[in-house]
Amino acid sequence: MTWLTIAQLLVALASGLVSTLRKQPGIPAEVLADAEAATAALQRVTGSEVTKGQLDALTFTPQW
Amino acid sequence: MKNSRIYESVILLVLALVMLGCVKNQAGQTVPQPPEKTWRDIITADHAVLVAEQTRRATACKANPTASVCVAINKAGAAENIARDALNVYCQFSPADPPTKACAPVPSALAALQSALGQLSDLTTQVQVLSGATP
Numbered sequence: 117m118t119w120l121t122i123a124q125l126l127v128a129l130a131s132g133l134v135s136t137l138r139k140q141p142g143i144p145a146e147v148l149a150d151a152e153a154a155t156a157a158l159q160r161v162t163g164s165e166v167t168k169g170q171l172d173a174l175t176f177t178p179q180w
Numbered sequence: 181m182k183n184s185r186i187y188e189s190v191i192l193l194v195l196a197l198v199m200l201g202c203v204k205n206q207a208g209q210t211v212p213q214p215p216e217k218t219w220r221d222i223i224t225a226d227h228a229v230l231v232a233e234q235t236r237r238a239t240a241c242k243a244n245p246t247a248s249v250c251v252a253i254n255k256a257g258a259a260e261n262i263a264r265d266a267l268n269v270y271c272q273f274s275p276a277d278p279p280t281k282a283c284a285p286v287p288s289a290l291a292a293l294q295s296a297l298g299q300l301s302d303l304t305t306q307v308q309v310l311s312g313a314t315p
Contacts, residue, residue: 125224125225125228128221128224128225165217165282165283166214166216166217166220166267166271166282166283167279167280167281167282167283168268168271168273168277168278168279168280168281169278169279169280170220171220171223171264171267171268171271171273172279174220174223174224174227174260174264175261175264176227176230176231176256176257176258176260176261177257178254178257179234179238179241179242180238180241180242180245180250180254
């Protein structure tokens, strides 16, 4: 698994978490802000568009 | 125990991807994201499942590569590569393109892509069933 794939998975998880947190009452604003900032930083790493490089990272190599 | 943790993570990942399937526009309304993003995310999630299983079973499968789960992992992996290639065609990517080139969808490639994704989904489910997890 390449760093790009790991980053994409983290973006997916972080975006889902932020979306869930937003719907919960009583979550402190600074916690939401931190979560959104972290997600935005991850998205900058992986890019919001589908690119050739992202697909190249999705290669399965048989090990046996 | 370790096995169940892997599947809990996969379930969480799938839920996150479902939530990621919709994005908010500037007016705050939820709109579907471009389909190629959803398809990329589906392939990424299946890739994670297959690589996790491949890593977990490496020793056993190298010793006995004809075991059903070992064969299923490689079949699903081949389906993953086919789905990725179909998405490459849909996005008009060629091997010479730079990694930063963005997807330019070709609607005529849609049927082949959907068929490849269906195959990948079926084979990944088969790997999960053979591994003792309910998908």
